[in-house]
Amino acid sequence: MRKRAYWAIAAAGVAGVAGLGWWIGMSQGMKMAAPAVAQAARKAGDIDPATGRKVLYWHDPMTPGPKFDHPGKSPFMDMQLVPVYAGEAGETGVDVSSRIQQNLGVRLAEVKRGEIASKVEAVGNVAWNDRDVVLVQARANGFLEKLHVRAAMDPVAEGQALAELYVPEWVAAQEELLAVSRMQGPAAAGLREGAAQRMRLAGMSEAQVRQVEREAKVSPRLTIVAPIAGVVSELLAREGMTVATGTPLFRINGLATVWVNVEVPEAASARVRAGDRVAVAAAALPGERFEGRVAAALPEVNTTTRTRKVRIELPNPSRRLVPGMSATADFSPAPRMALLVPSEALIRTGERTVAMVAETDPSGAQRFHAVEVEAGVDSGGMTEIRAGLEPGMKVVASGQFLLDSEASLRAGAARLGEGGGSKP
Numbered sequence: 001m002r003k004r005a006y007w008a009i010a011a012a013g014v015a016g017v018a019g020l021g022w023w024i025g026m027s028q029g030m031k032m033a034a035p036a037v038a039q040a041a042r043k044a045g046d047i048d049p050a051t052g053r054k055v056l057y058w059h060d061p062m063t064p065g066p067k068f069d070h071p072g073k074s075p076f077m078d079m080q081l082v083p084v085y086a087g088e089a090g091e092t093g094v095d096v097s098s099r100i101q102q103n104l105g106v107r108l109a110e111v112k113r114g115e116i117a118s119k120v121e122a123v124g125n126v127a128w129n130d131r132d133v134v135l136v137q138a139r140a141n142g143f144l145e146k147l148h149v150r151a152a153m154d155p156v157a158e159g160q161a162l163a164e165l166y167v168p169e170w171v172a173a174q175e176e177l178l179a180v181s182r183m184q185g186p187a188a189a190g191l192r193e194g195a196a197q198r199m200r201l202a203g204m205s206e207a208q209v210r211q212v213e214r215e216a217k218v219s220p221r222l223t224i225v226a227p228i229a230g231v232v233s234e235l236l237a238r239e240g241m242t243v244a245t246g247t248p249l250f251r252i253n254g255l256a257t258v259w260v261n262v263e264v265p266e267a268a269s270a271r272v273r274a275g276d277r278v279a280v281a282a283a284a285l286p287g288e289r290f291e292g293r294v295a296a297a298l299p300e301v302n303t304t305t306r307t308r309k310v311r312i313e314l315p316n317p318s319r320r321l322v323p324g325m326s327a328t329a330d331f332s333p334a335p336r337m338a339l340l341v342p343s344e345a346l347i348r349t350g351e352r353t354v355a356m357v358a359e360t361d362p363s364g365a366q367r368f369h370a371v372e373v374e375a376g377v378d379s380g381g382m383t384e385i386r387a388g389l390e391p392g393m394k395v396v397a398s399g400q401f402l403l404d405s406e407a408s409l410r411a412g413a414a415r416l417g418e419g420g421g422s423k424p
Contacts, residue, residue: 043070048083055083107398108358109342111389115335116379120271122310124262126282126325129313132254134227138243140203142167142222145239149250152235156226162250163237165222173199174218181213203245230254258316259295262329263307271377272297272331278312279330282321290314290321294331338376338384345397346375346383355389356396368396 048055057067058081060074071081146164149156156162177195180188196209203222212219234251243249260280264272276294292314301308312329314321347354353375356368376384389395 058083106396108394109345109397111339111341111385111391111393111395113337113391114340114382116338116340116377116382116384117332117335119379120264120268120331122262122264122307122329122331124260124310124327124329125323126321126327127259127261127323128233128253129257129259132228132230132257133233134230134252134254135248136162136224136227136250136252138165138224138245138247138249140165140167140169140222141244142169142242144237144241144243144249145221147237147239149232149235152232154232156230156232156252158226158229160226161223162226162232163224165224165243167203167220167222169202170199170204170222171218171220173202173204174212174220177209177212178216178218181216224249226250226252228252228254229256255316255319255322258314258321258323260292260312260314260327260329262310262312262327263302263305264297264310264331266301266306266308269297269301269308269310272310276331279332280312280314281328281330283326283328285320290316339386339389339391340382341385341389341395342397343378343381343383345395346373348375355385357389358394358396 046055057069058071059067060076060079060081067084068081071083073079074081142165144163145166148161148163173195177192177199180191180195183191196213199209199212200206208219208222230252232250233253236247236251237243237249272294274294274296278292278294280290280292281288282290292312295311295313298309298311310329341355345355347356347370352372354370355373357371359367359369371388373388374386376386378384
């Protein structure tokens with residue numbers, strides 16, 4: 001009896017232990033299966049009751065390319081798939097907490113309207129004003145007896161004697177005029193006018209004709225004078241030479257005005273127009289500035305330096321600017337209103353220009369996304385925005401490269417997974 005009772009108690013104990021193990025196993029299995037059951041009840045497009053956000057798809061964070069329509073275990077890793085919610089996929093934006101923004105040194109700037117001037121500077125050289133040039137020629141055949149100006153680049157004043165020319169042809173014409181001047185009668189006046197006209201045809205000026213009439217003596221020598229004040233840039237005459245009518249003797253360049261020829265970069269040449277005011281500083285005259293105007297932007301671009309020559313005309317009343325001096329031109333057109341952002345806020349990739357725009361949702365969280373913009377001129381640390389932004393927007397002026405990299409990574413991951421969902 002005792003032996004039977006012992007075995008009955010032992011059997012009951014084993015059965016109890018087995019039942020307890022089965023109950024514990026079933027409880028743990030139900031707990032582990034509950035999330036899977038709950039996930040299995042969801043599909044792409046449903047609202048996640050835990051977060052209240054719309055699920056777009058599921059993916060494996062370690063292999064983010066493939067998208068799955070239902071939750072489950074990843075076919076790539078021994079882990080559950082992770083849901084991706086609306087607002088997180090396929091966008092170029094990124095959410096950043098205020099603490100991380102502070103750690104990254106993110107600084108915002110407002111897009112606003114302001115004045116900007118497209119300042120352009122260029123270097124060049126002072127040159128002769130080719131519109132202020134006089135060529136002095138011999139007006140009759142003769143012999144050059146004396147030069148009063150003996151070297152090129154000598155300065156001359158208006159009316160100053162340059163040379164004396166002996167003209168044999170004038171002797172006969174002047175003697176004829178003096179002969180008819182002593183005649184009396186009604187025909188004398190006509191003869192005098194005819195003789196004077198022949199003197200003019202011989203190359204004498206009106207003043208020389210009147211001088212012969214007044215002094216009543218022959219003057220076979222012609223004094224050549226400077227018609228303008230300036231510098232004798234070319235001296236083609238020498239004492240003792242024989243000259244013919246029309247022989248060039250002197251080339252005189254005026255210095256009342258000078259040109260400054262500067263090389264403007266091709267990209268900035270469109271902002272330089274004839275008539276614009278310009279300030280010029282010469283290296284030989286430190287501390288002085290000369291005001292002038294753009295005479296012309298020459299219709300030619302240097303294919304080697306990619307510059308366009310611009311001609312500036314400057315008044316030079318003190319004759320201190322002389323050809324050959326190096327000079328710097330500062331083109332300063334009137335300021336104009338434009339939409340401005342700090343130049344440091346722009347990311348220039350070579351193919352496009354991007355700004356990171358900050359937006360605040362109703363909950364107060366900030367989101368950053370990249371916006372392609374059309375940039376204009378730069379001046380004083382500010383850049384003109386022609387398209388892409390609106391006044392009042394906030395752009396990232398510091399730390400934008402890190403934000404743009406994060407946004408690009410997210411967009412790239414989304415593009416890799418385009419092509420529809422898959423089922424695990």
